[in-house]
Amino acid sequence: MGEALIEGSNWRLVEVGRVVVIKGDHPANGKLAAIVEIIDHKRVLVEGVSSNPDLVVPRQSVPLQKCLLSNLVVEKLPRGARQGTLRKFWEKSEIDSKWTQSNWAKKRDQQQRRKNLTDFDRFKVMRLKKQRRFEERKALAKVKASA
Numbered sequence: 453m454g455e456a457l458i459e460g461s462n463w464r465l466v467e468v469g470r471v472v473v474i475k476g477d478h479p480a481n482g483k484l485a486a487i488v489e490i491i492d493h494k495r496v497l498v499e500g501v502s503s504n505p506d507l508v509v510p511r512q513s514v515p516l517q518k519c520l521l522s523n524l525v526v527e528k529l530p531r532g533a534r535q536g537t538l539r540k541f542w543e544k545s546e547i548d549s550k551w552t553q554s555n556w557a558k559k560r561d562q563q564q565r566r567k568n569l570t571d572f573d574r575f576k577v578m579r580l581k582k583q584r585r586f587e588e589r590k591a592l593a594k595v596k597a598s599a
Contacts, residue, residue, distance in 0.1 A: 464521040466490065469529035471547055472498060472519040473556075474509065482560070484551060485509040486526045486542065488533055497532075501539040503548050511535070524550055 464470070470487045474480045484507045485500035494516055500509030529541045542548075551557050569577070 464523060466496065466516065466521065467525070468531050469526040469541075471522045471524040471526065471551070472496075472514075473522060474498075474514060474518055475520050476518045478514065478518045480509045480512075480514075483507045483509045484522075484547075485514075486529065486538060486547075488529075488538065489531055499535065499538055501535060501542050502551075503543075522551075522554075522556065524554075 466487065468487055468489065472485055472487060474483050474485060480500075483500055484502050485498035487496045488499050488511065489497040491497055491513060495513050496516060496519065497511065498509060498514050498519070499511040500507060502508055524545075524547055526538070526541045526545045526547060529538065533541070
């Protein structure tokens with residue numbers, strides 16, 4: 453008989469240590485937390501110990517329906533870890549720096565900045581986009597003319 457090669461999937465799994473972003477109408481909407489314990493197939497116990505005070509989540513039970521699983525994992529986090537232990541593993545895995553470098557966090561920051569723009573700021577952005585478009589079209593016309 454041949455050898456059987458068994459590989460795990462690359463899909464984001466609900467596991468202890470998985471970093472989640474809380475979504476929906478939850479009070480901690482948009483904040484980062486790590487799964488500390490799996491309660492049942494619909495709920496998990498999460499806690500966020502980020503160094504950024506805007507992303508901190510107190511320990512609480514959250515339905516999986518309100519969690520977006522990220523690809524970040526707090527490595528080797530024991531089940532039911534307390535806050536100090538979670539903080540130590542969180543910092544060891546460098547979750548805060550990995551999160552700030554991720555495209556997901558950058559996109560959320562950009563959306564937040566755009567949401568906070570004033571009317572005049574939106575007008576300035578529109579003018580800058582027009583100028584950029586004009587320069588791009590001018591360069592494209594130059595290339596076409598030379599070809």
